[in-house]
Amino acid sequence: MSKAKVGVSMLYCLGESFNRMVKRLGTMDTKYIEILDDGTHDLNKTRITQLKEAAKSHSLTYSVHAPFADINIGSPIKPLLNASLKRLKQSLNNASAIDAKLWVFHPAQRTGISQFYPDADFKYMCRSIEQLYGQAEELGVNIALENLPGKYWFLMSTPEEFRRMYKETNLPVGITLDLGHANLEGQIQPFINELADKIVHIHASNNDGSDDQHNGVDDGNIDYVQFTTSLKKIGYDKTIVVESIPNVSHSIARLKHLLV
Numbered sequence: 166m167s168k169a170k171v172g173v174s175m176l177y178c179l180g181e182s183f184n185r186m187v188k189r190l191g192t193m194d195t196k197y198i199e200i201l202d203d204g205t206h207d208l209n210k211t212r213i214t215q216l217k218e219a220a221k222s223h224s225l226t227y228s229v230h231a232p233f234a235d236i237n238i239g240s241p242i243k244p245l246l247n248a249s250l251k252r253l254k255q256s257l258n259n260a261s262a263i264d265a266k267l268w269v270f271h272p273a274q275r276t277g278i279s280q281f282y283p284d285a286d287f288k289y290m291c292r293s294i295e296q297l298y299g300q301a302e303e304l305g306v307n308i309a310l311e312n313l314p315g316k317y318w319f320l321m322s323t324p325e326e327f328r329r330m331y332k333e334t335n336l337p338v339g340i341t342l343d344l345g346h347a348n349l350e351g352q353i354q355p356f357i358n359e360l361a362d363k364i365v366h367i368h369a370s371n372n373d374g375s376d377d378q379h380n381g382v383d384d385g386n387i388d389y390v391q392f393t394t395s396l397k398k399i400g401y402d403k404t405i406v407v408e409s410i411p412n413v414s415h416s417i418a419r420l421k422h423l424l425v
């Protein structure tokens with residue numbers, strides 16, 4: 166029986182040097198690695214070569230998390246929107262260069278002036294998704310949009326918003342279900358119930374429901390016993406990546422255990 170593949174995001178070591186992160190790759194308790202193309206770990210030619218070598222020596226399968234710091238695919242400010250798209254397209258090229266199986270990106274964030282232009286951010290976001298999807302298709306990279314919490318001003322916190330995006334773009338963009346984000350909105354079960362066939366990737370961490378704390382999977386009010394049971398029920402056989410900051414190896418072991 167095919168089952169979910171447990172991976173890990175290298176987000177937790179973003180504060181270290183890129184070279185130190187690369188050295189860790191062969192020592193993780195999984196071959197499914199999510200590389201964060203952001204901050205001081207932004208990818209370039211040299212780093213792409215390093216990652217390809219690591220993948221070859223350790224038989225790693227990569228996904229890439231797009232940059233998200235100061236990026237907004239729904240910005241109403243044209244030059245800033247263009248700057249976001251330029252950086253994201255570069256990241257798509259990077260994902261293709263390291264043979265990443267998936268590229269994960271964040272939705273639009275409302276701004277201080279959004280209230281004056283009702284719905285504009287959603288529409289800009291849909292146009293941006295079309296552009297990114299077009300380039301991803303040319304490169305042969307799969308892309309998946311992540312749910313983010315509404316409480317931090319992001320769009321796409323509910324299944325309804327994903328359905329609307331599908332209606333407006335008519336594109337088969339996948340969903341990365343971030344459990345920490347969904348927990349802040351009480352939306353874990355709704356996503357599983359309503360959009361199971363669209364979920365191609367999962368981010369796993371835990372929190373107490375008040376903030377996106379990125380705790381290890383046992384530290385918070387997300388019930389991972391219940392969640393992994395429902396994953397098995399829907400026959401989920403794709404990746405579930407630990408995106409906690411502390412307790413990374415414990416979280417990997419725990420998920421592997423629960424998903425047996």
Ligand SMILES: [Mn+2]
Nearest residue numbers: 311343368408
């Ligand atoms: Mn995430």
